[in-house]
Amino acid sequence: MLFYRGIRPLLFSLDPEKAHQLGIRTGSIVQSIPGVLRFIRCDPNVDPILRVALAGIDFANPIGLAAGLDKSGEIVPAMQAIGFGHLEIGSISARPSKGNQTPRLWRLIDDAAVLVHYGLPNDGSVVVAKRLQDLRNRDAIKTPIGVNLVNTNEPSSGPSSPDAVIDDYRESAKRFADVTSYLMLNLSCPNTIDGRGFFEQSSRLDDLLRSVTEVTGDVPVFLKLSPDWEQTLIADLLDIALQYRSVAGVMFNLSAHRREGLVSAPSTYQDRPGAIAGRPTKDWMDRRTAWLFRQLRGTRLRIISAGGIQNATDAYRRIRLGASLVQVYTALIYHGPGLVAKINRDLAERLRRDGVNQLSDVIGIDAMER
Numbered sequence: 001m002l003f004y005r006g007i008r009p010l011l012f013s014l015d016p017e018k019a020h021q022l023g024i025r026t027g028s029i030v031q032s033i034p035g036v037l038r039f040i041r042c043d044p045n046v047d048p049i050l051r052v053a054l055a056g057i058d059f060a061n062p063i064g065l066a067a068g069l070d071k072s073g074e075i076v077p078a079m080q081a082i083g084f085g086h087l088e089i090g091s092i093s094a095r096p097s098k099g100n101q102t103p104r105l106w107r108l109i110d111d112a113a114v115l116v117h118y119g120l121p122n123d124g125s126v127v128v129a130k131r132l133q134d135l136r137n138r139d140a141i142k143t144p145i146g147v148n149l150v151n152t153n154e155p156s157s158g159p160s161s162p163d164a165v166i167d168d169y170r171e172s173a174k175r176f177a178d179v180t181s182y183l184m185l186n187l188s189c190p191n192t193i194d195g196r197g198f199f200e201q202s203s204r205l206d207d208l209l210r211s212v213t214e215v216t217g218d219v220p221v222f223l224k225l226s227p228d229w230e231q232t233l234i235a236d237l238l239d240i241a242l243q244y245r246s247v248a249g250v251m252f253n254l255s256a257h258r259r260e261g262l263v264s265a266p267s268t269y270q271d272r273p274g275a276i277a278g279r280p281t282k283d284w285m286d287r288r289t290a291w292l293f294r295q296l297r298g299t300r301l302r303i304i305s306a307g308g309i310q311n312a313t314d315a316y317r318r319i320r321l322g323a324s325l326v327q328v329y330t331a332l333i334y335h336g337p338g339l340v341a342k343i344n345r346d347l348a349e350r351l352r353r354d355g356v357n358q359l360s361d362v363i364g365i366d367a368m369e370r
């Protein structure tokens with residue numbers, strides 16, 4: 001983390017998207033040099049106390065990479081080497097997409113946040129599924145990998161028909177069924193025309209799950225929902241999800257609304273499109289997670305939660321509020337790749353100090369208080 005603190009001013013002097021691309025390129029180079037990853041590898045098996053089983057998958061620790069950093073699965077070996085318990089790549093669509101117009105990513109440094117309006121650029125499911133298959137063939141996948149799927153964003157051609165949207169997910173799901181540990185169906189990208197409101201008609205989730213599960217069999221499926229949706233809509237969607245055996249859980253995406261209380265200069269976010277990720281989402285996502293946990297009590301559905309996790313205290317609190325796994329993205333931009341091992345080490349220490357036997361014993365124990 002000390003090394004990252006040294007190079008951060010240099011990275012932050014670059015345009016944010018250029019810095020992101022540089023990170024991907026650096027990861028690709030590092031992982032292509034034989035032996036280098038072995039040298040820097042952080043074992044995800046930090047401490048047996050952190051193990052979590054979910055959807056029939058064993059996770060060495062609860063800290064995962066959130067979707068959107070490795071959009072096209074280009075740096076899986078490098079990301080595995082920094083100690084994540086799982087990686088979620090994507091969002092990936094049936095066809096490649098260039099996403100929204102640039103500029104489309106901004107830093108809100110005083111808030112430890114970013115404003116994101118990428119609009120789902122990715123290489124498309126044909127290319128990315130082949131990338132994952134190649135890694136599997138080389139036995140290079142050591143960590144559970146989730147593939148986050150979305151409808152192809154083509155801003156210039158306007159909204160797609162409902163059948164076309166569902167076929168898009170199904171096509172991708174079929175390509176990844178044999179190479180992924182789980183699928184995350186992203187139902188709620190705040191930054192695309194089809195992404196925002198499509199599943200507000202809840203019967204479309206039924207159509208989607210019928211279509212996707214036909215081609216994915218027993219692959220565990222998770223749903224990424226909008227935290228902005230009405231509680232009654234979310235309840236309807238959860239009822240539908242429960243009818244499909246392979247649906248194992250849910251998480252919330254970023255909110256399309258700006259939260260109050262940002263400390264950054266308004267000029268850094270006003271008049272710019274996009275959703276805010278990072279520290280400002282933390283308290284609100286804590287509350288949404290606890291609410292979701294209460295909704296899901298007595299069902300088999302479990303929660304993955306992302307939004308403002310920056311350290312072990314945040315991760316521990318989110319788990320106690322109901323998350324079985326947590327994911328991190330923006331904090332990596334501010335604290336660097338060493339953060340993952342640190343969160344895991346600190347979390348294990350914290351659990352032991354509290355006399356907890358196993359992380360799974362504390363999932364949701366504070367959810368009634370929020």
Ligand SMILES: Cc1cc2nc3c(=O)[nH]c(=O)nc-3n(C[C@H](O)[C@H](O)[C@H](O)COP(=O)(O)O)c2cc1C
Pocket residue numbers: 066067068069071090091105114116118120148186224252253254277278279281306307308309327328329330331
């Ligand atoms: C630059 C950026 C790109 C993202 N792209 C995606 C995406 O393609 N698909 C998706 O489901 N979520 C995407 N997300 C949302 C993250 O997966 C995560 O839910 C969110 O950022 C909250 O976590 P954080 O506060 O740790 O960043 C993106 C987030 C950021 C910051």
